[in-house]
Amino acid sequence: MINQHPQTIAIAGAGLLGRLLAWQLQKAGIQVTLFEAGSFTPDTPQSNRAAAFTAAGMVAPLSEAVVSDADVYRMGIYALQQWPAWLAQLPATDTPLFFNNGSLVVAHQQDTSELDQFARELGFVLPNCTGYQQLNQQEIHQLEPDLHSHFHRGLFLADEGHVNNREFLRLLGDEIIATGMNVRAHTPVDVFPGKILTESGAEHFDLVIDCRGLGAKKQLRNLRGVRGETLHVETKEIQLQRPVRLMHPRYQLYVVPKPNHRFIIGATQIESEDRSPVTIQSSLELSSALYTLSPAFAEARIIEMDTNLRPAFMDNLPKVAVQDGLITVNGLFRHGYLLAPAVVENVLAHILNKPEPIFSAQLNSH
Amino acid sequence: MSYHKPEKDFTLYGETFSSRFLLGTALYASPQLMRDSIIQSRCEIVTLGLRRQNPANRDGDAIWQYIQESGCRLLPNTAGCKSVKEAVTLAEMSREIFNTDWIKLEVVGDDYNLQPDPFGLVEASEMLIKKGFKVLPYCTDDLILCKRLLDVGCEVLMPWGAPIGTGQGLLNRYSLRTLRERIKDVPMIIDAGLGAPSQAAEAMEMGFDGILLNTAVAKAHNPPMMAEAFGDAIDAGRKAYKAGLMQKRQTASPSTPTIGQPFWHQQ
Numbered sequence: 338m339i340n341q342h343p344q345t346i347a348i349a350g351a352g353l354l355g356r357l358l359a360w361q362l363q364k365a366g367i368q369v370t371l372f373e374a375g376s377f378t379p380d381t382p383q384s385n386r387a388a389a390f391t392a393a394g395m396v397a398p399l400s401e402a403v404v405s406d407a408d409v410y411r412m413g414i415y416a417l418q419q420w421p422a423w424l425a426q427l428p429a430t431d432t433p434l435f436f437n438n439g440s441l442v443v444a445h446q447q448d449t450s451e452l453d454q455f456a457r458e459l460g461f462v463l464p465n466c467t468g469y470q471q472l473n474q475q476e477i478h479q480l481e482p483d484l485h486s487h488f489h490r491g492l493f494l495a496d497e498g499h500v501n502n503r504e505f506l507r508l509l510g511d512e513i514i515a516t517g518m519n520v521r522a523h524t525p526v527d528v529f530p531g532k533i534l535t536e537s538g539a540e541h542f543d544l545v546i547d548c549r550g551l552g553a554k555k556q557l558r559n560l561r562g563v564r565g566e567t568l569h570v571e572t573k574e575i576q577l578q579r580p581v582r583l584m585h586p587r588y589q590l591y592v593v594p595k596p597n598h599r600f601i602i603g604a605t606q607i608e609s610e611d612r613s614p615v616t617i618q619s620s621l622e623l624s625s626a627l628y629t630l631s632p633a634f635a636e637a638r639i640i641e642m643d644t645n646l647r648p649a650f651m652d653n654l655p656k657v658a659v660q661d662g663l664i665t666v667n668g669l670f671r672h673g674y675l676l677a678p679a680v681v682e683n684v685l686a687h688i689l690n691k692p693e694p695i696f697s698a699q700l701n702s703h
Numbered sequence: 704m705s706y707h708k709p710e711k712d713f714t715l716y717g718e719t720f721s722s723r724f725l726l727g728t729a730l731y732a733s734p735q736l737m738r739d740s741i742i743q744s745r746c747e748i749v750t751l752g753l754r755r756q757n758p759a760n761r762d763g764d765a766i767w768q769y770i771q772e773s774g775c776r777l778l779p780n781t782a783g784c785k786s787v788k789e790a791v792t793l794a795e796m797s798r799e800i801f802n803t804d805w806i807k808l809e810v811v812g813d814d815y816n817l818q819p820d821p822f823g824l825v826e827a828s829e830m831l832i833k834k835g836f837k838v839l840p841y842c843t844d845d846l847i848l849c850k851r852l853l854d855v856g857c858e859v860l861m862p863w864g865a866p867i868g869t870g871q872g873l874l875n876r877y878s879l880r881t882l883r884e885r886i887k888d889v890p891m892i893i894d895a896g897l898g899a900p901s902q903a904a905e906a907m908e909m910g911f912d913g914i915l916l917n918t919a920v921a922k923a924h925n926p927p928m929m930a931e932a933f934g935d936a937i938d939a940g941r942k943a944y945k946a947g948l949m950q951k952r953q954t955a956s957p958s959t960p961t962i963g964q965p966f967w968h969q970q
Contacts, residue, residue: 404732454922461924561734561765586868607755608734611762618755651769653733 342690343543344368347533349526350548351377352387353673354666356509357423357681358546363516364426365689370542371518372533374525374552378510385612387550391567391645393593393601394502394674395580396420397440399468399494401675403458405653408699409672410463412679415695417498419678427508432596434505436579437498440591441472441481443491444584445629451584452490468496483575485631499580499593500674528556530662544688547665550648551610557667562610562646565671567603568623572637583626590626600637602627606671615642647671655680657700659687713912715748715859715890716805716837718776722747723907724937725778725892726930727917734769736926741773744930749775750807750915754783758796767800778839780807785814787827794831806831807861807894807915808840816866821848829855841894844878846885853889860886861894861915864906868918870898873906883910900929900936907940908948 346362348355351373359371379386398413417437424434444451459466472491477484480493513520527534528547534540547553551562577594593601605619615623620642627634649670650656657680658665664684669676679696686694694701713720724746731737741749751770756763771777779797784790787810794806810827812820819842828838832855840852844862852860862882865871873879874896882891892913893906903914914937923929 458924559769561769564762608766609756609762610765611757611760613757616755649733651733651738652735 341543343688345370345542346544346546346688347372347540347542348546348548349528349533350374350387350550350552351510351520351522352548352550353389353506353677354669354681355387355546355548356506356513357677358548358666358684359518360509360513360516361681361685362688363513363518365685367688369518370533370540371513371520372524372526372535373520373522374549375523377520377522378507386645388565388645388647389506389673390503391565391604391643392502392671392673393567393580393591393603394500394505395440395497395591395593396499396675397494397497397580398675399459399463399466399497400440400442400582401672402462403455405672407462408696409654409676412696412699413672413675414496415682416675416678417496419682420498420500420674423678424505427512430504430508432501432504434501434508435498436501438579439493439495440497440580440582441477441484441491441493442582442584443477443484443488443630446487446489448585449490451586452492455584456492469494481577481579481581483577483631483633484581485629497580501596502674504596525552528553528663530660532662543662545663546684547663547667550667551646553648553665553667557650557665559651560667561608561649561651562612563649563670564607564609564611565604565645565647566607566615566619566623567601567641567643568615568620568627568639569599569601569641569643570627570634570637571597571599571640572634573598574633574636575631581630583630585626588622588626590623592627592630599640600627600634604671610646612644612646615644647673655700657683657687659701664688713890715839720747720776722934722937723913723941724934725750725894725913725915726920727751727915728770729782729917730921731926734766737921738769738773739927740920740930741775743927744920744934746930746934747775748778749773750778750780750917752780752782753797753800754781754789754793758793758800761800771801776805777801777803778805778807779803780841781809782817783811784809785811785820787823787830790823790827791830791834794827794836795834798836804835805837805839808838817868818866819843819863821845824848825851825855828852828857832856839892844875844882846878846881849882849886853886859890859892861892863895864893864902865896867895869896870919871896872898872902873909876909879906879911880909900932903933904936904940904943907937908943910944913937 345368347370349372359369363369398410402410470493474489477491580593582591602623650668653670655668683694683700725748726746728751781790781793810820810823839859865874890912894915920930
């Protein structure tokens with residue numbers, strides 16, 4: 338559908354997808370203009386920033402396959418290879434940007450049936466999957482000595498990682514600025530094939546890519562926001578080597594260790610487009626989950642509470658719609674870092690006229 | 704005459720339904736799966752909770768609208784409310800949002816297993832009925848509690864099979880049988896605790912009027928298929944009840960001599 342190699346491209350939305358696409362397309366020699374309704378360097382919660390800033394940056398194909406399907410798993414496995422390849426293209430930095438240490442799933446004694454349900458569902462979705470291993474109390478202790486000793490059973494999922502996402506978004510932003518790209522922050526837009534409409538008028542491009550997430554709600558039928566809340570804490574008393582997921586009958590929460598003794602606990606999932614601050618109910622769920630993982634978290638300092646909306650279609654799966662002059666990419670739901678590599682490479686293949694865009698069956702047919 | 708005439712005798716607060724299955728809308732992996740499950744279940748009433756969705760601001764509109772498009776009658780619930788006041792306030796808000804005076808009343812007594820608080824339930828039912836609501840209370844299988852709920856004006860009862868989300872089935876058959884025998888002419892729907900279609904069929908065979916569930920379908924690997932399975936089981940159980948189940952017989956020791964075997968050899 339993309340007829341010729343476009344020379345000028347406008348990207349609407351500087352969230353995760355917008356930044357990645359802008360960066361890669363600029364590198365491919367295309368003149369890119371990046372529009373962002375808010376700030377290009379949003380530092381504070383409640384600044385209407387993209388969901389990518391609130392996310393914990395998990396790349397967890399197995400855990401997410403359990404609550405979605407085998408396609409999400411396949412795209413996630415692809416992400417585990419693609420992230421290091423992309424990160425190697427950024428200027429060298431002392432801060433690690435990607436961790437690939439697996440993840441741990443645990444449940445309290447009275448909730449161990451949740452672990453069985455998790456393993457059963459994995460067996461359904463991925464019948465021949467060998468990427469996980471049942472653990473006993475001692476094995477859990479060996480993997481994560483700082484975790485509370487009362488966990489008798491767990492699962493180790495080898496093929497899971499996480500991106501140091503805020504640092505990555507910042508570095509990528511710097512890199513984009515350094516390339517001299519035309520970045521237009523604080524510029525809300527309407528998108529049309531080959532055309533961007535700002536408050537000051539129309540601008541024309543060979544191709545427009547709409548990466549606005551929920552900003553595109555007016556144009557995209559059945560796109561909705563799903564509220565998520567996170568807690569950021571800091572403590573030197575406890576170290577985790579990998580994300581830990583706590584299974585509970587009513588919620589699934591994870592703790593992701595980040596550099597500088599920080600931890601992100603997330604995330605609630607509420608069918609609401611409410612962006613207001615974290616509720617007491619959610620903060621209780623998040624902090625009590627954290628506390629039961631290790632009482633040492635009791636003295637951790639809460640440094641941030643964040644709320645955001647995940648853009649999602651009604652099947653909670655991403656879509657890439659390609660038409661002449663306009664590509665619409667949206668609906669990554671809770672899978673931004675998990676699915677961005679597959680989605681971005683698919684879009685790039687369409688634009689750069691590669692013969693078979695990857696994951697075309699999953700992303701382009703609807 | 705037809706032996707399979709579709710029934711039209713399931714009446715709740717003056718409204719008649721042909722399906723005796725009520726389905727919850729929470730916990731599905733996606734709204735799409737939820738709606739496919741509604742379709743496969745053939746249900747005509749769906750429940751939905753709004754406690755955590757900031758209903759005062761209508762922030763759940765996108766999903767509520769999507770549920771509404773299923774064409775089912777909406778039965779808003781007060782899941783997550785722990786006090787009478789919370790439940791009453793939420794019921795009033797949901798009446799305004801969904802333009803219905805039907806409410807599935809839940810007053811949570813225990814945070815972990817979500818067991819109903821019987822005292823708060825009676826109090827909230829009475830208040831809501833006075834305000835013109837048609838209350839469908841989620842209650843335990845206690846006969847006296849059910850009588851109190853009828854005393855304050857409930858016209859439907861929804862006793863549990865087991866605590867919410869446990870999938871344990873009918874935990875107290877004796878109580879449930881007592882309830883059915885003692886309260887004959889009030890529609891009773893088994894709400895919560897069922898995990899398998901066979902359990903739903905059993906409840907229907909016992910003469911209960913309908914089944915309400917959520918987790919067993921939403922947490923199945925294939926929710927729409929499980930919804931259909933429950934729909935079939937509920938139909939089967941209802942038919943069996945109407946057809947009249949035979950009495951169980953004791954056949955371990957024969958009452959008459961077995962043919963071909965001399966009776967003095969039979970001890």
